[in-house]
Amino acid sequence: MQFFTKSCTLLALIGAFSAIGQSQYQISGAIENENEEAVPFANVVFLQATDSSFVSGVVAAVDGRFQAQLAQGYYLIHVSYIGYRKTYTAPFLLQTDTLLSAIRLQPNTQQMQEVVVEAKKVNVEVKPGMTTYNLSNTTGLEASSAMDLMQNIPSTAVGMDDEVTYRGRKVAILIDGVATDVENILEQIPASQIASIEVISNPSAKYDARNGESVINIILKKNSTIGINGNIAATLGGDHYKKLAAGANFSQNKLKIGMYGNMRWDERLDRQTSLRTAYYDNPIHTRQLYTGNINEIAHNYRLSLSQKFDGGALVQGSMALGFADYRNDREYAISRTRADTDERVTLRDRQGQDSRAWNRSSLVFRKPIGENALKITAKAGYSSRKYAFAFVDSLFVGEQGFQRIARTDSIQDDLIPDWQLELLGDYEHTLPGSFQLDYGAFAKRRITSRHYQYYRLKDSWELDSIRSNRYHYLDEEYGGYVLLNGQHPAHETFTFTVGGRLTYTSIRPEADGVDSLTTNNYWSLQPSLQLSYRLSETSGVALSYTHKNKAPNYRFLNPFRTIYSPSFMSYGNPLLEPEVIQTVELEYDKSWKDNKVFASNSIYYRNVSNATVRHRFEDDQEVINNTFANVPSMGAVGLESITQLKLVKKLKVQNSLNVYNAGYTTYNADQEEIRRRATSLTSKTSVEYTLPKGTSAKVQFNCFSDVLTAQGSMEGYYFADVYLRHQLFDKSVNLNLRMADVFHTWKRSVDVDQSETFVSESIYTRNTSRYYLTIAYKFVKSS
Known part of the structure; x- marks a missing residue:
């Protein structure tokens, strides 16, 4: 209430x-x-x-x-x-x-005709503060997911847990303008359903910064034909990958209805090798190798509805839901040596079962009021997860041989429905002259509860009450924003947006057995400024500044330990403080030869105070602790360049380059300040060529250099994907072949060299090198 x-x-x-x-x-x-x-x-x-x-x-x-x-x-x-x-x-x-x-x-x-069509359908369009990547008729869409597309958006990277970052920081994902934080949501959206992707590198105060400082908005295809259109697709891939998908859109008068669903079967293989040395009176050297596989069955469904009314009112509704089951098996081989002892080898089996379900719904009402416009959005959603796994160890010490040790543990980790409610109101008010005032209010509430149970097998399964816990989390946000948009009276090509966002945040965690956890209640004012000037029809410049406050994710605050193995545990830090982020960006874009040559260049600077970073150390029990901490500051200054060439009718080349210098200011165990800086680059290139008789081919190449982290670095890597498409029956049937990671070079190599207790090096790989063969059928029935 x-x-x-x-x-x-x-x-x-x-x-x-x-x-x-x-x-x-x-x-x-x-x-x-x-x-x-x-x-x-x-x-x-x-x-x-x-x-x-x-x-x-x-x-x-x-x-x-x-x-x-x-x-x-x-x-x-x-x-x-x-x-x-x-x-x-x-x-x-x-x-x-x-x-x-x-x-x-x-x-x-x-x-x-040729010039105009290509000019409108270029892959990249730049507006002040926003870059749009148009995907219509792009080779390989039918055999890809939204996650695959993220790999090719400039300055983006996809982590080991499928977390998308932009310029090294987490990004907020929107679907048709509606925010979502569903885990693995991008894997669940087929690329063939996407019309374009909008990247807002430095969004105004109108946008919430909780889920990321930048915004990636995925625009799904709309039905512009009166009647019914749809598609059906089937995919077979390496390692027993299979997928069936179908979608349909109906449009009649002012009513539009869209439906989509898919089922996916996948088997992912992973492998990790790690080396670490712990520094005690007698250093310990540990080598670990694990191999595993994840068998997945997933279902995803989406329903959308749009109805226009006389007078200009519009009602839009959408509902997306999904559920998935994962079977996760891993085998470990761990060897430890100490200078004055024999080598000890542990063989470990770990088997897990992971079940997830989620639902996200939204309802949007928009109505013009005179020359103004009112928009009200209501969103609700939940997600749940039940995760259970067990591990059993066998031990070998010197020449004593293998022996079964009394360690058979089982863990049940349940995320009881994570409820999220959100209500937003936006009002656009036209002012005299070329000005407009946008203002709005919002209220958000998130409630979640986590039940973690740790069992040990002795004569029977016994609950370890010390390692088990219950964690409850309540997060509320209230506030509003005001933006003034306008044009210079004498220079109509000069536009500006200035405003601010005022937010009250209340974070109230509770935990069984803990008398009190830190309750964080605070106000934050977040101003923003965007200026843009069109030098001509083919060039323009834009300047933006934003100040954001970003509260920590609830997972980062949970103080209880999740014990993934006897030698590795993870937990949050309830003392984390909000980040303070300031970003400045200057953009310039230019096109030549009727958009056959296009270039966009950006210079940006970002500074983060109280930056939240991952912190790892080894305790005196020889256990790696993975947690989070605030460091005084983190900053980056960079240059991003995006170019597109289509000088030859059938050949299209797109390239992006992001070069940046990043740094961290941290402290060592003696509270001495440490400053670390390094220069990195990201390069992404795609070459698409149209062959005769409805055939096209595309090659995408991605290169990432070494990247600095708060405690070490990530080693650079590269990978390439190849796409082939053949269209039949007046383009109603598409045959697609995607060969992912053709050189088998994708990897994640992470070094930790700034810990006071240990240094480590780990290399992680997956079965990313495989093929996907898709047949897709499109139908249109006009009325």
Whole structure:
């Protein structure tokens, strides 16, 4: 009830502000393309309806919106933009403030057809603060997932646990503008369902920074044809990989319905070798090798609905759910040597069962109010996980031979439904001149409980109450934001956004057997500024600054130990403080030869105070502890360059390069300050060539240099993927072959050299080198 009361109070503020008076005789609207996407910087000219004489003109903003003030009278509007047909509206009478329906432009397919189509369908489009990667008709989509696409987005990397980072930091993932934090969500979305990917490197105060400082928004394909269209796909791959997927879209009048589902069977093989030396009076050298396999069966389903009403109101709803079962088996061989003792070898078997389920639903209501617009979004979701595993050891010491030791342990780790509720309200208020005020309020609540049970087998299974625990977590956020958007009165190609976000955060963890855990309640003010200037139709510059406060993830705060093996445990740190992040970025983009040559360059600087880092050390029981800690600061300055060439009709080359210098300021065990810096680079190149008779091929090459971490470094690596596609029956059938990691070079090599207790080196590999063969069928039935 308290959450509901606070939510309603915050959203009521929007209604109060919306009572601000409106300017007389103001006309506003938006320019869209055939896919209902905003067309920025289109020319909007107002003409007298009687003789088509010129009255006034404006340039649409980056979001496609425009506004002007006119005297009472009859008008018509002429809209033009490169690559689109010139469009005229029907004559209308202006006698009060008016919000027009969206004006939709159609591609110009008659004049300079080849140039126009390629200009609109380039892989990369840059708007101030946002880079969009268009994926329509890209070779290899049918045989890929959204996770595979992330590997090829500039400056992104995918970790061992499928966590996506951008420029070395965690990124927030949105699906059609709705935030999601579902584990492995990108593996569950087929690339063929994705129309484009938007990367917002330095988002304004309107965006929440909890799940990541940058934003990657995945835009799913929409049905633009009246009637039904859909697709069916089947995939076979190496290591018993199989996948069946089907989707359909229905559009009639103002109603759109989309459905999608897939089932996946996969077997992943993994292998890790690690070496470490622990420093005590008598150093211990440990070598560990494990090999394992994960058998997975997963189901994922998605339903979306969109309904437009007379008067411009729009209701959108979506629901995504999934469940998966994993069978995880590993075999370990561990050898330890000490200078004054014999070598000791341990053989360990570990078997695990992992079951997960999740659901995310959202409901969006949007309605124009005069020349303004109100948007209310409600989101709810839950996830659960039941994880159980057991390990058994065999021991060999010197010449005594193998012996079974009395150590058979079992662990049950249950994440009881993790509930998340969110209510947001956004109001767009048009002001006199070329200005707009956006403001909103939000309320978020997350409740989760973790039940960890540790059993030991003696005469029977006995619960180890010391190692078992229950952890409860409540996280609430309330606040709002204000943004002022506008154009310079004398220079309509100069636009700006300035604003701030005010947030109250309350984190209240509880744990059985612990009298008190740190309760963190705090306010944070997060200002932001974006400036952009279009130098011409083919070039522009943008400057942005943001200040963010990022609270720690609840998993990082859990103080209880998860014992993955007798020699390795992981736990959180309830004393973690929020990070303070400041980012500045300067962008410049330029295109030549009708967008056949394109380049975008960015210089950025980021500084993080109280940076949360992974901290590892070995205790006096010879157990590796994996936890988290705040370090005084972490910073990076870098240069990112993205280029695309299509000088030859059938050949398209895209390349990105990100070079940056990163540093950490930490302390050693004697509280002496340590500063460490290193330069790294990321390079990604794709070459796509269209062959005769519906065949195309693409090669993608990714290269990562050594990367500095708080306690060591990650060794560089590279990998390449090859795609082949053949289209049949007027492109309704696609045959795809994807050969992933063709040189078998993907790996993760991590060194720890700044710990006071040990140094280590580990190399982890998976069966990433394998093929995927997909046959996909698309159908369209217009009405």
